Amino acid sequence: xxxxxxxxxxxxxxxxxxxxxxxxxxxxxxxxxxxxxxxxxxxxxxxxxxxxxxxxxxxxxxxxxxxxxxxxxxxxxxxxxxxxxxxxxxxxxxxxxxxxxxxxxxxxxxxxxxxxxxxxxxxxxxxxxxxxxxxxxxxxxxxxxxxxxxxxxxxxxxxxxxxxxxxxxxxxxxxxxxxxxxxxxxxxxxxxxxxxxxxxxxxxxxxxxxxxxxxxxxxxxxxxxxxxxxxxxxxxxxxxxxxxxxxxxxxxxxxxxxxxxxxxxxxxxxxxxxxxxxxxxxxxxxxxxxxxxxxxxxxxxxxxxxxxxxxxxxxxxxxxxxxxxxxxxxxx
Ligand code: UDP
Ligand code: MG
Numbered sequence: 277x278x279x280x281x282x283x284x285x286x287x288x289x290x291x292x293x294x295x296x297x298x299x300x301x302x303x304x305x306x307x308x309x310x311x312x313x314x315x316x317x318x319x320x321x322x323x324x325x326x327x328x329x330x331x332x333x334x335x336x337x338x339x340x341x342x343x344x345x346x347x348x349x350x351x352x353x354x355x356x357x358x359x360x361x362x363x364x365x366x367x368x369x370x371x372x373x374x375x376x377x378x379x380x381x382x383x384x385x386x387x388x389x390x391x392x393x394x395x396x397x398x399x400x401x402x403x404x405x406x407x408x409x410x411x412x413x414x415x416x417x418x419x420x421x422x423x424x425x426x427x428x429x430x431x432x433x434x435x436x437x438x439x440x441x442x443x444x445x446x447x448x449x450x451x452x453x454x455x456x457x458x459x460x461x462x463x464x465x466x467x468x469x470x471x472x473x474x475x476x477x478x479x480x481x482x483x484x485x486x487x488x489x490x491x492x493x494x495x496x497x498x499x500x501x502x503x504x505x506x507x508x509x510x511x512x513x514x515x516x517x518x519x520x521x522x523x524x525x526x527x528x529x530x531x532x533x534x535x536x537x538x539x540x541x542x543x544x545x546x547x548x549x550x551x552x553x554x555x556x557x558x559x560x561x562x563x564x565x566x567x568x569x570x571x572x573x574x575x576x577x578x579x580x581x582x583x584x585x586x587x588x589x590x591x592x593x594x595x596x597x598x599x600x601x602x603x604x605x606x607x608x
Pocket of ligand 1: 286287288289290291326354355356357360378379380381383488489490491
């Protein structure tokens with residue numbers, strides 16, 4: 277097998293405190309894997325500056341001038357972690373055999389990159405970096421993250437637990453990935469959806485090398501809500517069911533109120549009041565749920581997700597796996 281051209285995509289938002297060290301360590305790893313023939317010498321590191329307001333871009337630029345294996349992408353403003361990653365992936369795709377994404381803060385173990393490439397050599401299309409322990413995260417972050425994975429799992433979104441955005445994807449995966457032209461992409465939920473052969477590599481997650489987390493509570497919450505709502509219409513369904521339940525309870529309470537009324541145990545007006553409160557409450561929830569169901573359908577439609585993913589094509593007489601390019605030229 278030829279050595280793959282690897283691109284390491286690194287999103288950076290106000291990372292001046294770590295950038296120099298990150299570049300140094302990533303370059304060291306890159307030159308090692310090139311020497312070991314795990315990646316080809318054309319491989320590069322792609323820093324994506326996500327609209328930083330500090331000296332991040334200046335530093336990236338200086339590195340680009342100095343080292344041939346460093347490249348950069350500057351976004352026009354802060355688009356957020358996920359979009360920074362996507363912009364890097366899409367930029368790298370045309371010239372890369374595989375892409376590894378990693379955070380700039382050195383929390384992910386750069387040495388795992390070598391293991392990723394070994395797995396790639398074994399034929400895996402996706403390699404997820406999974407942290408062994410979360411000791412270095414705060415108690416709060418660890419538990420909220422766990423809760424998040426749990427809720428997402430219950431709502432039917434497949435995710436790899438304890439995996440952030442440290443992963444390898446090969447060309448086949450990238451080609452499929454760019455077909456998902458939806459606005460809200462939540463990579464951790466999206467990539468497992470693509471299928472293909474995948475595996476995990478475990479590593480110890482370190483403390484942030486320097487600087488502060490760029491994910492304050494507000495961003496974290498938004499991230500969680502986006503993740504949830506861009507994958508699942510389960511919350512809408514819940515409203516519909518809730519409406520049904522409330523209407524059911526309303527009916528029972530209505531019966532009870534009527535019985536009390538005829539037994540003469542009540543003050544005037546109570547029966548009609550109770551019945552109308554529960555009836556209207558239930559009806560309203562059902563109505564909201566029904567409207568929600570339609571919005572859910574529209575939501576799914578507007579994503580224009582591809583309806584299927586082809587893994588192999590067995591179309592020639594010899595039943596060989598025809599590469600996409602060959603197939604396209606055949607079809608004209
Ligand atoms: N990041 C980004 N844009 C943002 C926020 C964060 O590109 O709007 C980058 C950041 O520079 C880092 C990565 O995303 O490389 C993860 O952020 P951070 O380490 O602050 O998150 P945490 O590890 O605390 O969850
Ligand atoms: Mg971090």
